[in-house]
Amino acid sequence: MDVENQLLSCQVCFEQYDHEEHQPKLLPCHHTFCMKCIDGLKTSKGKAKCPTCRQEVGLPPGGATHLQTNFYIMEMEELLMGMTKRQKDQDGCQTHANQPLSFFCSKCETAICRDCTILSHRESEGHVITEVAVMKGNFTKKLQERLTKLRQLMQSEEDILSALQVQLSSLNGLQKMTEADIDTSLDKCCLAIEERRQKMKENLRTQHGHIAAKLKDMIIETEMHYNQLTSTSEQISHTIKKGKLQDLIDTAKQEDANNIEGEDATNCSSKEVTIEYPQFSVKDFDALQEIRGGLNRMGSLRNSKWMPAKVDMEPESATASLESCVKVAIANYEDKPLSCLKVALDILDPFGDKVCSVSTEERGNGNYSFTFRPQISGPHKCRLVFHDQTLKEVPILVQSNNPVMKFGEEGDGPGQLFRPRHVHAVGENYFVLDLNKVQIFDKDGKYVRHFHLAAMEEKKEGQLTGSSDVCVNAAKEEIICPEAYIQSSQLYADRILIFDFDGRLKQVMPICNGEKSGGVCVGTNSQGDIIVSDYCHEKLLIFNKKGDITSTFRGIKRPGTIAIGQDDDIMVCDQERNCVLVLNRHASFKHQIGFEGKGKGQFKSPSGVCTDRHGNIIVGDGRNNRLQVFKYDGTFVSCIESTGDKLHQPLGISTTDDGHVLVADKLNHCIKKYKYM
Structure with a gap:
């Protein structure tokens, strides 16, 4: 029954295949269903979605009727139906009551009981008697062998069909490629013909110019000769009109002398009037034959077996x-x-x-x-x-890109973290800011030591002190952090504290002029300048080593975490506008990365940013609980979603030279490390 259910029934309606409306039909994806069900799956676009592989396939214009029938299933159905017919009386012998059909007569091809072997199916009369269990095993083995062969044939047909489909796609691609080759070859002929056309026209224009110039010179010369003849004619007419003998004689003598020169000039002029003008001449038949012959020799179509199949x-x-x-x-x-x-x-x-x-x-x-x-x-x-x-x-x-390592757990003991705000990879160690202390872990996430951010100025009653951010100047082995405090549920920071790697206070830098400052995030560049984001006054400040303000940027609504990039460029999170601003070292705007949303390259309250040595920018997407990677120009590269170990408000970020990124997972009270390169 398992074979029958799997092979002989449609897996949509579970009706047994037949030669009518439930005829087994092969879809282009090689799965088989009955004709009625396939027609029921047909959409208005003449397509159907396969219930097995979910692939949308095209149907012939006439519907499922014109699909290929799966004859292997039909043949199997006939075999199994024949077997069922031969075994339908297994429950009991029709001749001898209450006798089970325990034997099989091969000569009569029917099941018989014990009494039949004695009375009507005697072996002495040529009947071959075998136990039913043995015959079942024989027939089952035979059908299993046939089933295996059918499946092999079906797989072979699927392979052939797949190869034919690949060849059809290849053929279409090769047609485009061949057409492009033909165009390229014959375009060269057209270019040669066009070059010949332009060359002949150029020669024609050159010869035309020479002849035209010559004709113009002849026209001028003829006009001068004509004017001379006109003057002489007027002079002779005037002499004749006067009628004085001596004038007539003198004029006649003069004209007799000039007549010879005039005739010579006229004859000479007449010889020069004949001009030869170039005309296009070609032996059309011979030339065209040569061109056609050349074109026929340029290329031909030939069949090739080198086509992907x-x-x-x-x-x-x-x-x-x-x-x-x-x-x-x-x-x-x-x-x-x-x-x-x-x-x-x-x-x-x-x-x-x-x-x-x-x-x-x-x-x-x-x-x-x-x-x-x-x-x-x-x-x-x-x-x-x-x-x-x-x-x-x-x-x-x-x-999903999930962490390769994480360390820390909620608590206030050594190696424990409570809402960590930042992490920095420094050499072989990781520096983690945990409220009012910095904890140091080795590269395997094992606790090494810690120090408190001591020497913080005492605040009034009800003010909690600590640090909201930290940056590291590895070259000087300095840890820079704002001295933050909370007052009336607001976070402020009036001073910047600079410690060495052992936690000793080196310098205190005021960042306000008698007013409360929201400078809660810091960064430092290669020159030792300190950049502070002041969210209270919606600005970014740059201090030199002496603590003097050298630049200010005000085009930001709620400045947050800061990172330093190439050429000391400044990246700062704008948590209200849901973007990252890129400024140059003098705090002049360059470009913006991202905007509000949940899609690729979009943010919801960006809360952390850093750069790596390849020029990539990694952003902590705070409320979307993920990290995003960008090229330096802001082009989206990839997303670290960590669905297997969700982030919960990622904050400070740092990268390592071996292609990993560390993130302070605030509300999970730990540091997570991801492979991203």
Whole structure:
């Protein structure tokens, strides 16, 4: 019955397959359901979503009727029905009452009882008698062998179908590639023809210019000769009109002398009038034949077996923000590996966005390796693309980036933390700010020592003192922190305290001029300047080593944590505008990162920021309880969601040189460490 239920019944309606409306039909995704159910799954777009793999597949215009029938299931059904028919009387013998059918007669192909073996199915008469249990085993073994063979055949057909689909996609891609090659080749011919056209026109213009100049010179010369003849004609007419003999004789003699020169000039001028003008001449038939012959020799279409047909894709386990790899093997239909193909891998995240920066490495023998860095966790799709055609698509589940280590627990004892605000990686140790003390842990998270931020000025009754932030000047082995206090539920800080690594107070720097200051976050640059964010007065202050204010920035609503980047640039969290501002070392605005929201690159009360040696900016997204990584220009890179060990109000952040980030998880009272590079 298990075989019958699994193979001979539709897994949607659970009706047994038949030759009518419940005929088994193969979907393009290779899963089988009855014709009636497939028609019921059809959408208005002529597609259906497979109940097994959830893939949306296209249906023929005529519906499920025109899908391929699964004849293997039909054949199996006939075999099992025949077996059922032969065994339907197993409950008892119809001839001898109350006798179980314990034997089987191979000659008659029917089950018989003990009395039948004596009375009507005697072995002496040629009947072959076998126990029913033995026959069941024989038939079961035979059907299992047939079932195994059928499944092998079905798998073979699936492989062939997959290869054919890959070849169809490859063919479409190769068509585009070949068309581009044809265009490139024949464009060269068109370019050569165009160059010839322009060259001949240029020659024509040159010759035309020479001839036109010559004709203009001849026109001027002829006009001068004509004017001379006109003057002479007028002079002769005037002499004739006067009628004086002597004038007539003198004029005649003069004209007799000039006539010879005039005739010579006229003859000479007549010879020069004939001009040869260039005309286009070509032996059309011969030239066109040569061109056509050349074009025919330029290229031809020939069939090739080097077309992708078989694609194997093996995605490695992937984690958000960390580098992952998909290995691909490509071969033609004859299993010959195909190398040097222009293939690409598109990685689509749960929002349908492409993952940027997918690098390709050809490893030879038809093997390719695609490396990428998932931005977020969740189900992704990997599509192998060949000339804009998808050859194969496989799913990949990107895991959340969870901590590789965490240390600290709620309490006020050594190694215990209570709402830690900041952490700094200094050499092989981690410095953690825990209210009014700094605790030092080694690289394995083991407690080493601590010191109190002593020498804090006494406050009035009802004021709690401590520190709200801390930064480290590793070069000078200094710890810099504001002396913070709470008054009337408000947090203030009037002074900056500077300690050495052993907790000894080195310097006290006032940061207010008689008024309460909200300078609760600090940073220091390579010049030793101290940057203070004053949320009370909505500004950022830069102090030099002497404690003088050198720059002020007021374009911020609720300044928070500070980090120092390249060229001493300043990054500061604006918790009210839900962004991070990037300023230069003189506190002039450069650009903004992020805006309010829950999506990629968006913040809800950013509460921590730091940079790494690669120029990345890591931001603690306070109320979204995650970390986000950006390039220096603000381009979103990835998200550390830590769904396996949720963050609860992440605050101070620090990075290590080996690609890890540490974060003070405030309300979980611990420090968490993540691999992000």
